[in-house]
Amino acid sequence: MSRLLKAFFYRMSKDLAFRITLIVGCSIALILSVVLLVADLMLNMEDIKLLTGHGMLTMSLNPAQNYGIAIPINIAIFVGLEFTQGTIRNKIIAGHSKLKIYASLYISGLILGAALLFAYVGFLTIFGTIAGGFDVNVVTFLGTGFSAATVEYIVKFVILSLLVYTTLISFSVFIATVFRSLGPSIPLVIVAVYGLYFIAMIVSTIVNFNKEMMNGYEEALAMAQEYGDADAIAEAAKEVADFKPTNDTVQAIGNVFKCLNPLYGLSATDSVIVDEGEKVKAIATMDDFTFYSGIASNLAYSAAFFFGGACLFKKRDVK
Amino acid sequence: MLKNIVLYNDVRTILTNIIEYLCIKMYIIVEGGSNMDLITTNELCKSYNKKLVIDHVNMHIPESSIYGFVGENGSGKTTIMRLLTGLAEPTSGTYELFGLKNNDPRIYEKRKNISAIVEKTSLVPTFTAKENIRYFELYTGIELTEKERDELLAKVHLHDVENKKVSNFSLGMRQRLGIALALVSKPKLMFLDEPMNGLDPEGIAELRDLLVELNQKDGITVLISSHILSELEKIATCYGFISHGKILEEVTAQELKERCRKSLMVKVDKLEEAEKALKQLNIHDYKVSPCGEIQIYDNVKIQDVMTCLVGAGVNISAINSAEESVEDYYLNLIKEGK
Numbered sequence: 001m002s003r004l005l006k007a008f009f010y011r012m013s014k015d016l017a018f019r020i021t022l023i024v025g026c027s028i029a030l031i032l033s034v035v036l037l038v039a040d041l042m043l044n045m046e047d048i049k050l051l052t053g054h055g056m057l058t059m060s061l062n063p064a065q066n067y068g069i070a071i072p073i074n075i076a077i078f079v080g081l082e083f084t085q086g087t088i089r090n091k092i093i094a095g096h097s098k099l100k101i102y103a104s105l106y107i108s109g110l111i112l113g114a115a116l117l118f119a120y121v122g123f124l125t126i127f128g129t130i131a132g133g134f135d136v137n138v139v140t141f142l143g144t145g146f147s148a149a150t151v152e153y154i155v156k157f158v159i160l161s162l163l164v165y166t167t168l169i170s171f172s173v174f175i176a177t178v179f180r181s182l183g184p185s186i187p188l189v190i191v192a193v194y195g196l197y198f199i200a201m202i203v204s205t206i207v208n209f210n211k212e213m214m215n216g217y218e219e220a221l222a223m224a225q226e227y228g229d230a231d232a233i234a235e236a237a238k239e240v241a242d243f244k245p246t247n248d249t250v251q252a253i254g255n256v257f258k259c260l261n262p263l264y265g266l267s268a269t270d271s272v273i274v275d276e277g278e279k280v281k282a283i284a285t286m287d288d289f290t291f292y293s294g295i296a297s298n299l300a301y302s303a304a305f306f307f308g309g310a311c312l313f314k315k316r317d318v319k
Numbered sequence: 320m321l322k323n324i325v326l327y328n329d330v331r332t333i334l335t336n337i338i339e340y341l342c343i344k345m346y347i348i349v350e351g352g353s354n355m356d357l358i359t360t361n362e363l364c365k366s367y368n369k370k371l372v373i374d375h376v377n378m379h380i381p382e383s384s385i386y387g388f389v390g391e392n393g394s395g396k397t398t399i400m401r402l403l404t405g406l407a408e409p410t411s412g413t414y415e416l417f418g419l420k421n422n423d424p425r426i427y428e429k430r431k432n433i434s435a436i437v438e439k440t441s442l443v444p445t446f447t448a449k450e451n452i453r454y455f456e457l458y459t460g461i462e463l464t465e466k467e468r469d470e471l472l473a474k475v476h477l478h479d480v481e482n483k484k485v486s487n488f489s490l491g492m493r494q495r496l497g498i499a500l501a502l503v504s505k506p507k508l509m510f511l512d513e514p515m516n517g518l519d520p521e522g523i524a525e526l527r528d529l530l531v532e533l534n535q536k537d538g539i540t541v542l543i544s545s546h547i548l549s550e551l552e553k554i555a556t557c558y559g560f561i562s563h564g565k566i567l568e569e570v571t572a573q574e575l576k577e578r579c580r581k582s583l584m585v586k587v588d589k590l591e592e593a594e595k596a597l598k599q600l601n602i603h604d605y606k607v608s609p610c611g612e613i614q615i616y617d618n619v620k621i622q623d624v625m626t627c628l629v630g631a632g633v634n635i636s637a638i639n640s641a642e643e644s645v646e647d648y649y650l651n652l653i654k655e656g657k
């Protein structure tokens with residue numbers, strides 16, 4: 001298998017699509033960084049910074065943003081070309097088992113994806129950190145402030161993002177193997193990524209909106225109780241009582257989606273307000289259920305796509 | 320102590336080799352195979368969408384032979400090559416390569432001795448000729464020197480375009496590069512499916528000479544299919560004739576030569592009189608064409624035929640003896656099969 005990997009790395013090093021994506025990625029990162037830096041300098045807001053390491057890291061890791069989608073597309077092209085150019089046939093004729101070929105294609109895809117992702121994310125995160133610090137005590141895109149909660153969130157987000165990319169790369173390798181061409185593979189990858197992200201966003205909004213409404217009613221009830229206003233207590237209690245059944249249903253649906261949708265975790269970022277006296281911070285958080293169900297679903301999908309693709313490749317004749 | 324260990328290891332290796340050799344020999348005897356055949360197929364079948372395209376094929380390709388695979392378009396030549404190279408799996412039946420059955424896991428190791436051009440030359444169009452060779456080297460685990468790469472490209476007359484992208488190559492140049500790739504691994508067995516496609520007459524002659532040289536010098540076995548039967552005739556040491564997925568016949572070149580019927584062609588002005596005269600001479604195996612040609616297959620002397628026809632008042636405008644070509648033989652075989 002090491003021979004196959006060496007060959008794929010050789011091919012990758014000369015791959016035009018890979019080079020173009022890398023150049024485009026670095027260009028986007030540079031332009032974005034400069035634009036945000038200029039905006040920060042012009043706005044000169046004490047509490048808000050657009051360009052920070054934290055903000056750039058979480059934004060650039062999102063697979064549904066323009067560069068993120070380019071990664072699974074690149075993998076689909078890389079694998080698809082092996083089929084359309086017929087070079088995969090040479091490898092079978094040369095005595096490599098189909099399972100080894102598929103596994104090495106998969107590993108090469110992961111490495112190719114990692115190279116493209118780390119170049120982009122690394123550039124933006126380092127530039128953002130140099131320009132605005134990693135975690136500035138201000139509200140940024142997702143709301144951040146340095147605390148244990150932020151570190152926990154970053155760790156969870158990075159782990160989940162890498163697993164999501166693993167799932168998307170597995171899907172790309174699988175779909176390119178199914179169709180053995182570039183034609184249907186690329187649109188399917190785009191539809192899968194944007195489709196799943198869109199669904200995740202809707203579900204996330206519904207679930208969070210519902211939860212926030214509930215919190216609002218409960219806070220109103222607590223306030224009414226604090227002031228001892230009997231009418232207000234009765235009204236708030238009624239609203240809480242009326243609201244609960246809907247809330248449970250939506251939460252239950254949301255939980256199912258969390259388990260089924262591999263991209264849910266990345267779109268399900270919640271924020272909590274932390275009052276630190278002088279400053280009020282909005283800290284991004286991800287609950288444990290979202291995180292662990294994200295890990296489980298991504299591992300399951302990756303394994304399913306890998307073994308499904310390998311079995312299909314082994315079973316089918318090579319054209 | 321170290322010496323003893325080394326000696327012990329050597330003895331063990333020798334004994335292992337002897338045992339392995341004896342096992343293979345016993346296997347050949349028990350299985351009824353022959354160590355002369357590099358490839359054998361046993362009732363090999365392949366169907367696509369329930370349609371049988373390879374129908375219980377039994378082939379025997381002798382070691383160090385050039386096996387000319389002859390058949391019409393869609394007869395199953397390419398499918399058989401795809402099955403033997405591992406690109407497709409048989410629906411039923413088995414085949415043996417280098418004495419190993421197709422479902423034996425050790426066959427992957429043996430496949431390293433195979434190279435093939437089946438259907439099309441599989442190249443990376445964005446690579447140059449040299450980069451394609453390097454790519455091939457990497458997954459076959461062969462390390463050629465720069466000089467060897469140059470020699471290989473010179474062998475197929477691509478040395479002057481080594482840095483040109485394959486996407487700018489002509490069909491013939493691609494075919495030549497495909498042949499160069501097939502030679503990288505110094506194979507023991509080559510599958511060549513229509514390798515002469517796209518080659519100019521000079522290229523065809525060079526490929527022919529190259530194959531003969533590889534076969535005679537290095538003992539490489541070649542399974543080659545081609546529609547240019549006159550070219551196959553020049554190099555093949557044995558033939559397999561296939562039609563509609565069935566092997567019609569397997570013959571050696573020597574046997575074929577003996578079987579190809581000799582004939583006498585006479586061009587005359589009066590066909591009816593000529594036929595009467597031939598019958599008087601006790602000639603019955605002949606074919607008459609409307610253009611005034613009579614093909615006589617019976618063993619007769621030219622002088623006797625001429626005397627007989629002239630005596631019957633028939634004018635002879637041409638007469639010559641001919642031998643049936645592989646093409647004629649194949650066409651007759653198909654007719655008989657039908």
